[in-house]
Amino acid sequence: MTAPLLEIRNLNKSFGPVQVLRGINFVAHAGEVTALVGDNGAGKSTLVKCIGGTYLPDSGDFFFDGRQVFVHGPRDAASLGIEIVYQDLALCDNLDIVQNMFLGRERKRGFVLDEGGMEQKAAETLTRLAVRTVKSVRQQVSSLSGGQRQTVAIAKAVLWNSRLVILDEPTAALGVAQTAQVLELVRTLADNGHAVVIISHNMNDVFAVADRIAAMYLGQMAALVPATEVTHQQVVELITAGRSGNIGMADSNLDLTDDGAGNGAPLAGIEPPGTPGKVDIKKSGDEA
Numbered sequence: 001m002t003a004p005l006l007e008i009r010n011l012n013k014s015f016g017p018v019q020v021l022r023g024i025n026f027v028a029h030a031g032e033v034t035a036l037v038g039d040n041g042a043g044k045s046t047l048v049k050c051i052g053g054t055y056l057p058d059s060g061d062f063f064f065d066g067r068q069v070f071v072h073g074p075r076d077a078a079s080l081g082i083e084i085v086y087q088d089l090a091l092c093d094n095l096d097i098v099q100n101m102f103l104g105r106e107r108k109r110g111f112v113l114d115e116g117g118m119e120q121k122a123a124e125t126l127t128r129l130a131v132r133t134v135k136s137v138r139q140q141v142s143s144l145s146g147g148q149r150q151t152v153a154i155a156k157a158v159l160w161n162s163r164l165v166i167l168d169e170p171t172a173a174l175g176v177a178q179t180a181q182v183l184e185l186v187r188t189l190a191d192n193g194h195a196v197v198i199i200s201h202n203m204n205d206v207f208a209v210a211d212r213i214a215a216m217y218l219g220q221m222a223a224l225v226p227a228t229e230v231t232h233q234q235v236v237e238l239i240t241a242g243r244s245g246n247i248g249m250a251d252s253n254l255d256l257t258d259d260g261a262g263n264g265a266p267l268a269g270i271e272p273p274g275t276p277g278k279v280d281i282k283k284s285g286d287e288a
């Protein structure tokens, strides 16, 4: 197996007294789609924001392309080639596709904007991603469908020589046909060599595109397994109980009756400080 593009070891993150991420270990490989799943509040978005530099972790080690890196903010993440497409998309309705894709990073030719160059690059990127449904890159974003908007947001993310693209619930608001389009695009990104991480609550979507599934449970990484080695049912159990048969978290880690205000089971003692969280890279044939 190739070395992961991104590797995170023992990441912890608290907001005030509430520990939201505990001992997270995570990997993402180039050319693969990793689905990040978990119940509402499990910590998926927080993990992604730590990767993207929006949040600073309290502790944890990041490795990118085999070397240790320090992400102190979104610029550090962007300079590594990490791009995140957030759920709210952050596209400007009153601008066209080209303007949106280059927003804040406009190309200039001398003192004027290089409109032709940007237009060409935007069109090239959409073509490379096999996006066929967008008629003109000069179309206002307000006139696009939800799926097309998602497509533009993803194209914007890959425009910048990104290597790791993270999508926070890209299909949540989409109908069947648009979901299929976006998933196809997600697959294309991975096939083009990107490492892709997709957050989704939809098991059909997850199994349609994912090479690996990372399941979070109450702020911990319950399991990170090849998608071919788990069933829908097992993933649902990992999400809802942190464990499915012999996959997932050890008993001692499961009893975290945290009430969300930091008054839950004492964490000290459950996992000695500095011990990486348990990521069960299960091999086929392990099943009893």
Ligand SMILES: Nc1ncnc2c1ncn2[C@@H]1O[C@H](COP(=O)(O)OP(=O)(O)OP(=O)(O)O)[C@@H](O)[C@H]1O
Binding pocket: 015, 018, 020, 038, 039, 040, 041, 042, 043, 044, 045, 046, 047, 260
């Ligand atoms: N800025 C913040 N301040 C305090 N608590 C936060 C903050 N952001 C997230 N949390 C808490 O962290 C926990 C994890 O939230 P997060 O948004 O990461 O979950 P999620 O897995 O993305 O859930 P969803 O599927 O609903 O999007 C939740 O209990 C949430 O209330």
Ligand SMILES: [Mg+2]
Binding pocket: 044, 045, 046
């Ligand atoms: Mg979220």
